[in-house]
Amino acid sequence: MSDARKSDALLVVVTLLAAISWMFSKEAVLLMPPLLFMAARFLTAGGILALVALPALKRLTFDQARRALGVGLVFGIAMSCWVLGLFYSESLGEGAFLTSLGVVIVPIIARVIFKERQPMSTWLAIPIAVAGLALLSLENGFRPALGQLYFVAAACIFALYFNLNTRAANQRTVTDRRGNVIDKARVPTLPLTSLALLTVGLVTLSGSAISEPWLPTLNNLQPMMFVWVLASAVVGTAGRFLLQTYAQSLSAQSHGVVIL
Template identity: 25%
Template sequence: MKKWLAIGGLILVTVIWGGGFVASDMALGSMKPFQIMMVRFLLASVLMGMISMGQHKKEGKLENRAGAIKAGILMGIALFAGFALQIIGLQYTTPSKNAFLTALNVVIVPFIAFIILKKKVGMKGIIGAIMSVIGVALLSLNGNLTLSLGDGLTLLCAVGFAFQIFFTGEFVKKYPASVLNMVQMITAFVLSAVSLVIFGENDLQVTTQGWLSVLYLGVISTTVCYLLQTACQKYVDETKAAIVLSMESVFGTIFSIIILHEVITLRMVIGCAIILAAVIISNLSETEGEAKDEEIQCSNF
């Protein structure tokens, strides 16, 4: 029952994140990328800090505080990298493309697990990777076979999010989710503030739509969603979670069409469909292997 509730929670996360692509696009109308990120993660840091303090009183003293902080910092660096590249890329591409290219983080997760934990990548994982390349080509390549700046940055952001999903799946088994999330958000906020100063984005002239958009991003799309994601990944492994989380690309496209009236071409639909299929297929090998292992274990009793 807990596993299915966790999957339901992750699906809710994808719906909210889908709306986040539209909110980010609307916020970019009056705010610069690192301004959005700084306000977003400031809100999330304050809220996560309040939640963490409440949890700390209930749970008592944290045994390995240094380990939890290091883990949260790693998660925060990966989160910052993913969001920074995603929102900068969104300035040069459409929300639907941004959403589907971001979803490729799911294909990358098993390869990160292979490099770091030596987890075997099955044939379906390799097929999924090949399919994702074909999907990206259909969705993003220009006539001269070049990739636009926006799409290229979004592909790189997928690597950042893949590491964030991987780290979350590993660290949430060892440390309290509230502490991990608080440190993760504070890390992302600090990196966003530093980047804002470095890139000279100090002039803040925000419209009402911009404030409402960044409020949604900070409170709902970040605080609520990452609390849900971290809690749910206690009961769902990182690759299965990645499959579910990939649905944010579908909701992102749906919201882009409904709210932003984005025009979708047949080539884009085919490319998106191939990427979504690749995302699912790339993780089927592990879920099938787990099912066989469970059957063997059950037969031994």
């Protein structure tokens, strides 16, 4: 099996893990503030992966670490918008549709911002994917609301994150302003994922500390809250995004995002 086909197959598994993660997250935000949940989820997942990736983390160059942290920063902003959309939205179907549009936007971002050519099959698949997502998700029509605006913002930022993650996970050559050709070493999958997830955790923790009350949650800790956080961290975050980053490292082409 070629790397491109293997990448596509792994992204199918990532899609299934994402669906499971949605259910965990929806249950968790009923028991605790959304950004605090995201902070706990991503710091736990990132911490687990960082322990495993410690030797590889020590070998990263400054440029590799900077790019991994940049991926995490963009991802953190996207996840903050997403969980706020989840918190304010009454319809999971509409939220799923709008968030899924992010992966459809990925080839557009790649072409417009990074000047990457996309295969014709990708452009043909985009309208089909949008129509399919709409039919699957919008049973009762689309009703714009605050939650949906957060989902739209998340979708656009997710598209940028996916491109940055793909570029960080693959060896590539760039030309600087002086015309010099520079080789950009790929960031290995495990340290890239762990640094990105830890950065997301810090971004959402900062947002939570500024905007959310913690005392009601701390004074009323429930066992199921820990279950949902741990399930989200291990299955829906560490496993899912490690697998996704590995899949992206197998192919620099972004047509595989249509699978998501």
